[in-house]
Amino acid sequence: MIPFLHRLPAATMEESPLWLIVLADMMTNLMLFFLVMFALAQQAPGAKEEMVRSFDASQVVEARPRPEDAGMRLAVEEMRAADALKALFADTDVAENLIRVRLQNQILFPVAQASLSGQAHEPIAKLARVLKEMSNTVVIEGHTDTTPLSKSAYHSNWELSVARSNSVIETLVEEGVPAERLVASGYGEFRPAAPNDSRAGRARNRRVEVIILRGKEHRDE
Numbered sequence: 001m002i003p004f005l006h007r008l009p010a011a012t013m014e015e016s017p018l019w020l021i022v023l024a025d026m027m028t029n030l031m032l033f034f035l036v037m038f039a040l041a042q043q044a045p046g047a048k049e050e051m052v053r054s055f056d057a058s059q060v061v062e063a064r065p066r067p068e069d070a071g072m073r074l075a076v077e078e079m080r081a082a083d084a085l086k087a088l089f090a091d092t093d094v095a096e097n098l099i100r101v102r103l104q105n106q107i108l109f110p111v112a113q114a115s116l117s118g119q120a121h122e123p124i125a126k127l128a129r130v131l132k133e134m135s136n137t138v139v140i141e142g143h144t145d146t147t148p149l150s151k152s153a154y155h156s157n158w159e160l161s162v163a164r165s166n167s168v169i170e171t172l173v174e175e176g177v178p179a180e181r182l183v184a185s186g187y188g189e190f191r192p193a194a195p196n197d198s199r200a201g202r203a204r205n206r207r208v209e210v211i212i213l214r215g216k217e218h219r220d221e
Contacts, residue, residue, distance in 0.1 A: 006113060012107045018173070021038065025124050027149040030133060033176050040058030042098060045092065047061055047203040049063075054194065061221075064086070071216060072140075074215075074216060076217060077133075077134065078099065078136070078214050079094075080133070081099065081130050081133065081134050081212070082094045082099050084130050085099065085101055085127075085130055086179065087106065088126050088127070088130070089101050089102075089103070089123070089127075091104075092101075096214070097213070097214050097215060098211050098212060098213055098214055099211075099212040099214065100115055100210070100211055100212075101127065101206075101210040101212075102193075102209050102210075102211070103123060103168075103207060103208045103209075103210065104203070104204075104206065104207050104209050105144075105164070105206035105207055105208065106203065106206070107120060108123075108124075108164070108208060109118040109124060109164055109167075112131075112149055112150075112151075112154070112160065113152075113153075114154070114160060114163035114166070114167050115167065116166045116167050116168070116171060120171075124171045124172060125175050127172070127210060128172050128175030128176060129169075129175075129179045130178050131172065131181075131212070132175075132176050132177055134212065135219050136181070136212050136213055136214065136218050136219050137181055137212075137218040137219075138172075138181055138182050138183070138184065138210060138211065138213070139176070139182075139183045139185055139186065139210075139211040140165045140168050140172075140184055140208065140209075140210055140211075141161075141165060141185045141187060141208065141209040141210075141211060142159055142160070142161030142163070142165035142168075142184060142185070142186040142187065142188075142192075142206060142208055143161055143183075143187050143188070143189075143193070143206065143207050143208070143209065144158075144161050144188055144189050144191075144205065144206055145157075145189055145196050145202035145203075145205040145206050146155035146189045146192075146196045146202070146205075147202065155219070157188040157189050157190065158186060158187070158188030158189075158190075159188075160186075160188075161186035161187055161188045162184065162185075163186075163192075164186070164208060165184040166184050167179055167187050167206055168184045168210075169184050172206075175193070189205065192205045192208065193205055
């Protein structure tokens with residue numbers, strides 16, 4: 001018996017027995033702790049290693065991320081990029097398999113030329129800041145209207161559309177977007193966004209589209 005227990009009145013023992021339970025639990029836990037330590041000290045080296053492995057969380061929890069978790073993180077990153085692009089460019093569409101940004105040619109190029117205008121660098125720099133945060137494949141598509149070229153260095157609208165796509169890609173690379181992720185494509189007048197029978201329609205058709213392909217198969221690992 002612990003000596004100081006004899007100095008407590010019997011009434012106190014009856015009214016407040018909770019501290020005895022706490023003390024007993026503490027003594028029991030201490031005894032079990034020292035028993036475990038003693039048993040561990042008596043084990044052979046191989047048995048000790050096995051016991052350590054049994055308490056190693058990395059052996060119980062799967063370290064590699066699950067495919068569905070990686071896919072969810074990718075989808076969140078793509079939607080964050082889509083929101084940023086929508087804030088920067090009004091003509092931005094988001095679909096299940098791609099994000100599309102349309103840039104009108106009057107902002108990017110002089111008439112019938114493929115060299116970027118002075119005012120084109122600002123929107124392309126903004127676009128590059130978003131693309132640098134992603135690892136998806138990006139297709140740069142050039143498009144024109146049906147107006148025949150005259151006094152131009154290019155023989156056809158198709159050739160002009162490809163040259164304009166290349167100009168945008170070169171500027172994106174200069175802004176830090178990895179070249180291996182960029183694809184140049186030109187469609188000339190063959191994929192119009194509007195009828196070519198009006199000035200407004202032809203203006204809509206003269207454009208560069210930036211296509212960000214979504215999904216794990218279009219992402220660098």
